[in-house]
Amino acid sequence: MRRGDKGSAARENVAAPAPSAARRSATFLAAAVAVALLAFLAARSVGNDYVFFAGYVVLQYIVLATAWNILGGYTGYVNFGTAAFFAAGAYSSVVLHKLVPLPLVVHILVGGLVSGLIGLGVGYLTLRLRGVFFSIATLAMAVVMQTLITNWEFVGGSRGTYVIRPAAVPIVGDYIQYLFLVMALLAALAVWVARQIEGSRLGYGFATIRDDEVAAEASGVPTLRLKLIATTVSGAFMGMAGAPYPYYVTYLDPASGFNLAYAVNSIAMPLVGGTATWAGPVIGAILLGSIQQLATVTISSALNLLLVGVILVGFVIAAPNGIMGLLQKRRP
């Protein structure tokens, strides 16, 4: 099995001396937060709440695609269970809401913790085997978690549950605007973490697993530990993306929480954008996410999912390195 097709990007940015690297990462974080705030102000200037509803979904996909790519793009392990991690975050938020409603940030942290632990558990059981077993386990896990939630009356069972969101938040204003802002900041955080990993020892460790796991293991790379870190971080961000979701939809049932659309989108977006760097999932998420938001309004929602499937298959066959790969090919 040859996995050497994406190693070049990691080698490209061998970091400069440490202090300047730290400063650059701080600059990047500041820039990412600034972009998130700008997006918020831009959406506000339109003066139509629909922009927030549509924008929230795109931002949510930036987080999901980036999270998927931390495991899938950097280490080469395919997670088909995005929907399960996402729903775990969403439902832990529902549980909190029913027991003790806490600030949204706490919900996000708890959602991230729950999904991170699920990632760690599944990873621990399956990651010592060939990678494909992990993929199959995640795919089956989505079905089983849906069964569990469907049978759990406390969170509404198969009928689903209503979550009343507060009308407004001080300073920010309308609650949907607050959700948009929180998701924008979360996206900035996720992208920053992904970029941090790329340039770090951890990222190089991930790349060795992706390129040749046997060789990495033989050279003393602690592959299992690194893979577990990747699944945990990736799962945690998916859970964090899911935690505010009940407040966004206000009515959550298993069919919408575990929608296969999350799985297919979070795979399609990095693969369309390019899996080697942090920019790929962001480009893919903005592109595919916006297309779908437009298509849902203009065409039917089933047809636009078909579109995503076709784009995914088309890209993996014709442009294996995604849009970033196509762009880099142009350069001399």
Next chain:
Amino acid sequence: MDIPLDLLVNGIVSGLLLGGFYAAVTVGVSISFGMVDIVNIAHPAFIILGSYIVYILGVEFGIDPILAGIAMLPVFYALGAAIYQIYYVSFEKRGRESLRGLAFFFGLLFITEVSLVLVFGVDYRMVPAAYVGPTIRLGFVDLPLRLLVPCVVALTAIGLLHLFLSRSFIGRAILAVSQDEFALRLMGASPVATKRVAFAISLATAALAGACLIIIQPVEPSTGRDYIGRVFAICVMGGMGSFGGMVIAAMLLGIVESLTATFYGPSWAPAVAFTFLLLTLAVRPAGLFGR
């Protein structure tokens, strides 16, 4: 807890029958994943496609579901050969099968499911046949024909496939690929052509499995997802490429699921397969009967 004997026996019997059917669902994956190492996670989706074709043939032309399934074998064989060709040229040849090959099959799963939703909607579909309703009673043991017929068809088909693989030239070539692809190349045979046949056969079994499925239960486009966990749990537990192990694993899963459904309620049954899969992977990844 006091377990009534007749419930227990009936649970085990229907579990065995269900297991025969599960073996038919799994046999395709046993060939593609277990023997020639192509992780076709879209296989259950193709089974649903088979169910829908059988449904059309049954409702529009009054063709018996099993006959319709057999008639569709060559069509699915051709479809399988075509899919393998795309897979080989785009992924295997370039050595990219791990990440992108998986994403490819996931895309196919998704396209098949959404296309079925677009064409047929999300209503449950059933097929008319003389053996869907009646039940044979032996004392207090029920043998519903809708479970018995698919089980017999499935075990017959698996037996024939086993004979084919162990006796015919091309069948032995497929087994050879599964053991050592490189050695086959040295013998002057083409692993690609052999794998194409193997994958085409594996997809052809989806037509028959689809026919069995729509006899057993009403089908809607996303029904296939329930089978992903089962199929791979059985395949792994049975020791990947081994048919005997697969049938035993399938019956074991069938019995446990059927007893779970009897004593805890049918909504818990899907969780059983996943537990089986995780336990097998964690404790004995070579399968119960692995070499």
